[in-house]
Amino acid sequence: MQNNKKIIYLIISLVLVLIFSFTLIVSCRATKKVNGITAPSEAISTERIKLPEPGHDSPTSIEQALLKRRSVRDYKDEPLTLAELSQLLWAAQGITDRRGFRAAPSAGALYPLEVYVVAGNVSNLPSGIYKYKPHEHELEKILEGDKRAKLCIAALGQSSVKDGAIAIVFSAVYERTTQKYGERGIRYVHMEVGHAAQNVYLQAVSLNLGTVVIGAFQDDAVRMIINMPDEENPLYIMPIGRK
Ligand SMILES: Cc1cc2nc3c(=O)[nH]c(=O)nc-3n(C[C@H](O)[C@H](O)[C@H](O)COP(=O)(O)O)c2cc1C
Secondary structure, eight states: OHHHHHHHHHHHHHHHHHHHHHHHHHHHHHTOEETTEEOOOSOOOOOEEEOOOOOSOOSSOHHHHHHHOOOOOOOOSOOBOHHHHHHHHHHHHOBOSTTOOBSSOOGGGOOOEEEEEEESSBTTBOSEEEEEETTTTEEEEEEESOOHHHHHHHTTTOTHHHHSSEEEEEEEOTHHHHHHHTTHHHHHHHHHHHHHHHHHHHHHHHTTEEEOOBOOSOHHHHHHHHTOOTTOEEEEEEEEEEO
8 A cells, every 4th residue: 555655656756747847848949049039939830922933034134233233231111022022032042944953053953052031021921931942932931020120130230131121041951962072062052152142132133122141140049030940050141122
């Protein structure tokens, strides 16, 4: 009888310890902080938004786009259209070939880059964070709400990040490239984000929009705001708005 009581007490204690540990883990995850920026605790949705078909022609020659490309950090408080957003994302990583090749070159065609949109002022698109899906030319909703101000803090307070109608964030999964090329793959990935960002710069000129590449930011804070998977590393932020 005495032994039975002991076993019951032991089981109850074990269950209580398990419940306590579980609650602790869940609450730690919900309140993870980096430099005052709290990790999003919203549920991740899988809502998809079809983007308009991108155009393949414009009155701006490649020479004019190169000539006019400048880093622009001040923008009008005006919305971008979904067509403009579609065009910018297509320039960044859009599929341009039936075999799956993209607008920017990639070592071994391994495509380590991921592209996010931090949308704050786009007609017919609720503010939020979206991931670009190149094969479907769609946006996948990651989080709801305007996160530009938080991203601006993560970018050391650079005001262009909150003033752009959107910010494109490039991240990379190094392993996609290093598993074939070893350590050298890291430099390939950094070259690739340069190619993709230059495409966005030139496409922005052609759309008469302004943008700038931002490399100065706190990686962990950006990761947290965007709810990036652990395997991804943020590399560039590009705020974009009307000049
Ligand atoms: C790797 C890299 C990182 C950069 N980081 C920033 C940045 O954090 N903030 C910013 O305002 N501009 C940044 N720039 C943009 C440069 O300041 C800009 O390209 C330079 O002033 C030349 O001007 P241009 O782009 O108009 O030719 C960066 C550029 C590069 C290539």
